[in-house]
Amino acid sequence: MEYEFSERLQKLPPYLFVRLEEMTAKKRAEGMDIIDFGIGDPDLPTPDVIVDEMYEAAKVNKNQKYSSSAGERDLRVAIADWYKRRYGLDVDPDTEVCVTIGSKEAIFNIAQAFVNPGDTIIAPSPGYPVYSGASTLFNEAKCVKVPLRAEKGWLLDVDECPKGAKMLYLNYPNNPTGTTCDLDYLKKVYKWCQDNDTILCYDNAYCEMTFDGYSAPSILQAGRDAIEFGSFSKTFNMTGFRLGYAVGNKTLIAGLKKCKGQIDSGAPIFIQKAAIKALSLYGKNGEVPEVIKKNMDEYAKRREALVNGLRSFGFDVPMPKGTFYVWFDSKCKTSIEFTEKMLDLGIVVTPGSGFGESAEGYVRIAITQSVDRINEALDRMRKGGF
Ligand SMILES: Cc1ncc(COP(=O)(O)O)c(C=O)c1O
Numbered sequence: 001m002e003y004e005f006s007e008r009l010q011k012l013p014p015y016l017f018v019r020l021e022e023m024t025a026k027k028r029a030e031g032m033d034i035i036d037f038g039i040g041d042p043d044l045p046t047p048d049v050i051v052d053e054m055y056e057a058a059k060v061n062k063n064q065k066y067s068s069s070a071g072e073r074d075l076r077v078a079i080a081d082w083y084k085r086r087y088g089l090d091v092d093p094d095t096e097v098c099v100t101i102g103s104k105e106a107i108f109n110i111a112q113a114f115v116n117p118g119d120t121i122i123a124p125s126p127g128y129p130v131y132s133g134a135s136t137l138f139n140e141a142k143c144v145k146v147p148l149r150a151e152k153g154w155l156l157d158v159d160e161c162p163k164g165a166k167m168l169y170l171n172y173p174n175n176p177t178g179t180t181c182d183l184d185y186l187k188k189v190y191k192w193c194q195d196n197d198t199i200l201c202y203d204n205a206y207c208e209m210t211f212d213g214y215s216a217p218s219i220l221q222a223g224r225d226a227i228e229f230g231s232f233s234k235t236f237n238m239t240g241f242r243l244g245y246a247v248g249n250k251t252l253i254a255g256l257k258k259c260k261g262q263i264d265s266g267a268p269i270f271i272q273k274a275a276i277k278a279l280s281l282y283g284k285n286g287e288v289p290e291v292i293k294k295n296m297d298e299y300a301k302r303r304e305a306l307v308n309g310l311r312s313f314g315f316d317v318p319m320p321k322g323t324f325y326v327w328f329d330s331k332c333k334t335s336i337e338f339t340e341k342m343l344d345l346g347i348v349v350t351p352g353s354g355f356g357e358s359a360e361g362y363v364r365i366a367i368t369q370s371v372d373r374i375n376e377a378l379d380r381m382r383k384g385g386f
Contacts, residue, residue, distance in 0.1 A: 011137050017350075024348050035377045037365040038348040040175065040324065042237040044298065047291040049281070050236060054274035063273060067266030070257045071099020071245070075272040079230075079245050082279045086286035087218045095250045098257050101267045103205050103231040103244035104130060106256060109263070110201055110227060110246070111135035111167060113255035119166035124148050124156045125356030126176055128203065131169040132356075141166070147358035150329075154179040158192035168193055171203035173216055173322025176355045176364040180210065180322040183217040190222035199252065200226035205244075206323045208235040208292060211300055214321045220248060227252040234324070235292065236278045241271050299324050302367040302374055309378035313386040326365045327352070338363050345380040 076093035100106035117140035123131035125145035136143040148154045154177040172181040193200040202219035227248035233239040281289035317328040330338035335351030352362025
């Protein structure tokens with residue numbers, strides 16, 4: 001029998017990292033020692049205290065059963081409690097919180113829940129590919145990619161956004177640019193969405209990955225009529241656990257829960273128990289736990305080694321205040337040209353153009369390698385004529 005992908009699936013471009021992985025695999029097969037700064041997956045381990053909790057929880061029979069697609073109530077309570085400690089916000093664990101299987105599915109499912117065919121979704125460009133990819137295409141929606149610009153500090157300018165859009169995705173600390181924003185900026189975007197009847201989807205996956213004393217705000221501090229997605233992935237080095245959450249407006253959360261109710265049966269309960277432990281590590285007033293401080297100290301050292309090294313080659317590289325991405329203009333005509341040059345040196349970087357055409361020439365480096373490996377990569381670049 002001949003099988004054909006649905007028209008919808010055919011329209012979907014291959015996911016960025018799939019192509020990169022293929023290119024890298026080829027080099028590895030040729031025997032090259034690869035320094036991989038590609039995908040944003042922390043190399044540092046999940047703290048033992050979290051893994052131990054999961055292990056103990058997995059041994060308990062009732063934790064081996066189906067959860068609910070909205071998540072276990074004790075985790076929803078823990079998330080609400082964390083919002084109180086971290087942001088000073090009161091949220092109702094029953095109506096304003098939903099546990100998700102990583103934040104990626106929720107970013108997609110919120111569109112399934114609220115977007116009709118022909119509706120417009122606003123996606124920042126460059127941006128996380130799911131906004132303009134699956135969220136738009138699987139709902140027969142139209143995506144308007146609004147360019148983020150270096151001269152505007154990579155902040156989305158709402159004056160460039162089309163009125164009448166159904167949904168807007170926004171993400172700071174930002175992947176791929178590493179840009180952060182303040183609460184005043186979020187208030188401006190929030191007001192624009194309110195004035196224009198646009199659902200504001202705030203992707204706060206990197207809220208705890210910050211440097212230099214900067215603390216990332218929640219969109220819910222700007223107003224309650226929005227939905228925020230959070231993740232255990234980057235904060236606690238738990239990407240493989242697949243756990244996140246959505247918090248916000250009751251109707252938006254109800255729509256997400258209804259949609260998820262048809263699709264999944266919730267994240268494994270033992271993983272949710274581990275997440276409760278993770279959140280409990282934060283202090284009474286939202287003080288960042290030692291395990292995260294230690295992580296961020298390590299990333300800070302890597303960030304400085306890499307940024308200073310790249311600057312010494314003449315690149316204009318901002319020191320990011322958030323995320324674990326270093327983002328800069330490669331000075332090549334195309335991002336792919338630079339990516340291939342680096343791959344010839346056994347170094348994997350992500351072409352900025354993969355996050356949106358407007359980022360052509362830019363490159364993202366995830367600091368998921370030790371300082372020694374970063375220095376090794378810089379050495380290879382130096383010897384390679386940079
Ligand atoms: C901006 C952004 N949002 C969401 C996600 C999804 O994270 P997860 O599904 O692991 O929670 C990522 C992952 O890299 C991301 O970069």
